[in-house]
Amino acid sequence: MRRGSHDVYNVPSTELIGFGLSLGAMTSLRWYSIASALLLLALWQLAAGWTHSSLLPTPLQVFEVLVAEVRTGQLPYHLGVTLARLLVSFVLAMSLGTALGVALGRHPWLDRFFDSWLLLFLNVPALVTIILCYVWLGLGEVAAITAVVVNKIPNVMVTLREGTRALDRDLLEMAHAYAFGRLKTLRHVIWPQLYPFVIAASRTGLALIWKIILVVELLGRSNGMGYQLHLFFQMFNVPAIFAYTLAFVIVVQTLEFLVLKPLDAKARRWRR
Amino acid sequence: MTEVQIEIARKTVPGAKGRGPHLVIADLRIGMARGEFACLVGPSGCGKSTLLNIVAGLDRDFQGRVDFGVGANRPRIGYVFQNPRLLPWRTVRENVDLAMPSDLRDKQLVDHLLAVMGLTGVQHQYPERLSLGMSRRVAIIRAFAIQPTLLLMDEPFVSLDAPTARRVRQLLIKVWEERAHTVLFVTHDLREAIVLADRLLFLSESPMRVIAEIRVDIPRRQRDQEPVIDSFRRTLIDEFPPLRGLL
Numbered sequence: 001m002r003r004g005s006h007d008v009y010n011v012p013s014t015e016l017i018g019f020g021l022s023l024g025a026m027t028s029l030r031w032y033s034i035a036s037a038l039l040l041l042a043l044w045q046l047a048a049g050w051t052h053s054s055l056l057p058t059p060l061q062v063f064e065v066l067v068a069e070v071r072t073g074q075l076p077y078h079l080g081v082t083l084a085r086l087l088v089s090f091v092l093a094m095s096l097g098t099a100l101g102v103a104l105g106r107h108p109w110l111d112r113f114f115d116s117w118l119l120l121f122l123n124v125p126a127l128v129t130i131i132l133c134y135v136w137l138g139l140g141e142v143a144a145i146t147a148v149v150v151n152k153i154p155n156v157m158v159t160l161r162e163g164t165r166a167l168d169r170d171l172l173e174m175a176h177a178y179a180f181g182r183l184k185t186l187r188h189v190i191w192p193q194l195y196p197f198v199i200a201a202s203r204t205g206l207a208l209i210w211k212i213i214l215v216v217e218l219l220g221r222s223n224g225m226g227y228q229l230h231l232f233f234q235m236f237n238v239p240a241i242f243a244y245t246l247a248f249v250i251v252v253q254t255l256e257f258l259v260l261k262p263l264d265a266k267a268r269r270w271r272r
Numbered sequence: 273m274t275e276v277q278i279e280i281a282r283k284t285v286p287g288a289k290g291r292g293p294h295l296v297i298a299d300l301r302i303g304m305a306r307g308e309f310a311c312l313v314g315p316s317g318c319g320k321s322t323l324l325n326i327v328a329g330l331d332r333d334f335q336g337r338v339d340f341g342v343g344a345n346r347p348r349i350g351y352v353f354q355n356p357r358l359l360p361w362r363t364v365r366e367n368v369d370l371a372m373p374s375d376l377r378d379k380q381l382v383d384h385l386l387a388v389m390g391l392t393g394v395q396h397q398y399p400e401r402l403s404l405g406m407s408r409r410v411a412i413i414r415a416f417a418i419q420p421t422l423l424l425m426d427e428p429f430v431s432l433d434a435p436t437a438r439r440v441r442q443l444l445i446k447v448w449e450e451r452a453h454t455v456l457f458v459t460h461d462l463r464e465a466i467v468l469a470d471r472l473l474f475l476s477e478s479p480m481r482v483i484a485e486i487r488v489d490i491p492r493r494q495r496d497q498e499p500v501i502d503s504f505r506r507t508l509i510d511e512f513p514p515l516r517g518l519l
Contacts, residue, residue, distance in 0.1 A: 170353070170355065170357050171357060171359060173325070173330045173353075173357075174351070174353065174357040176328075176329070176330055177328045177329075177330060177349055177351040177424075178349070178350075178351070178371040178414075178418065179346075179348070179349075179373070180370070180371075184370070188359060188362065188370055189359065192359070192361040270360055270361045270362075270398040270400065271360075271400065
């Protein structure tokens with residue numbers, strides 16, 4: 001992230017100081033987290049051993065089911081279907097929400113007009129949107145995606161509206177005085193300011209879409225994680241429910257860790 | 273080089289709550305010849321920055337007009353604002369390069385300016401790691417680097433230490449003499465204005481208008497002699513008593 005040798009003594013490892021931790025403390029902190037996770041696992045094992053019921057499987061049982069489901073290809077298939085829906089609705093919600101949010105942030109009259117609409121959509125329960133989408137659009141893929149997108153857009157809009165309102169007027173004036181032009185202004189002046197808001201909207205958005213998409217699948221699709229969980233629920237197959245949940249959590253965390261966190265760090269690199 | 277004709281009949285800004293609009297500029301007329309160096313001198317808060325913003329085309333909400341000569345396009349404007357206004361997510365070097373039109377990219381010029389301003393060592397740093405004085409110098413480099421035909425400077429040397437300010441002032445004159453361009457320079461420091469300008473324009477408190485126009489006839493070679501500047505300043509204040517109230 002830093003270029004030029006002079007940085008080395010000017011800025012002594014800002015990142016670590018920023019957290020108020022030394023390298024040693026960081027390592028011991030990691031062990032602390034691992035120990036905490038292990039304790040959770042141990043508690044689960046204890047509880048399962050104590051109840052001794054098929055309704056609370058042990059970690060090992062869950063792991064076995066997980067492996068079996070992966071082998072048959074069932075879990076990868078349904079997980080894949082859900083991820084595909086997630087990707088499509090995420091991209092749609094982010095792009096539409098960003099465009100609308102920026103428009104509201106730039107034009108106060110538009111904002112005043114749509115404020116009450118936004119308030120309404122923010123407060124309609126997700127389940128209601130899902131039911132109405134299925135009723136109006138039929139039990140199909142379009143309805144499923146629409147339901148997720150409609151649920152998510154208001155949140156993205158609100159975040160990006162704030163971001164747009166916070167745009168630095170001084171810098172926009174500078175860009176204008178120096179005749180930057182539209183494209184250059186967008187790329188070098190506006191986008192870097194909106195970027196952190198887009199990332200914030202993405203992170204909260206992912207968490208929200210996850211939860212909604214399962215309900216969407218449960219109510220009106222014949223594949224995907226939500227559909228499978230529904231099936232297991234009817235059969236009271238708790239180990240499978242645990243196994244699918246685990247797979248799900250792992251995928252989400254991987255996304256967060258490998259994609260969103262690095263993007264977030266990139267947005268902050270110029271900060272002191 | 274650009275000729276500038278400024279005629280502002282009326283410029284108001286929204287007043288405080290419950291009060292009408294506040295009149296900032298009234299009946300202001302300034303004409304500048306090509307390649308002229310003019311200093312605007314006036315009390316702070318009188319509307320000088322507003323005037324520069326109007327000339328730069330950033331503020332269009334006024335009655336009047338700003339012309340850059342018959343049939344002329346918008347001049348290439350270098351603007352040193354009161355605050356540095358650097359893009360914090362771009363390095364010093366990138367900030368300067370970005371302002372330059374693509375057909376005018378001159379790497380050597382930027383290298384030279386960075387060296388003269390003592391900023392070569394920090395050119396790849398982000399502005400938030402610089403001191404205010406350094407950031408101001410970057411903003412000045414940016415304005416010089418685009419080789420403007422019209423240079424607007426809004427108290428650019430405030431918060432530079434005295435030796436640096438003197439050096440940058442000399443650089444400004446050198447750049448200006450090498451490649452003639454029109455300069456509109458705002459300051460409230462009369463001594464600085466006398467050192468730099470062909471012509472001084474004294475401005476009143478709001479509503480702002482020109483109350484005196486004085487040509488500085490000291491030859492450029494003698495401008496570094498303090499006694500010469502001082503005596504000019506004294507004569508000026510003796511001849512125009514109203515100036516005393518402004519300064």
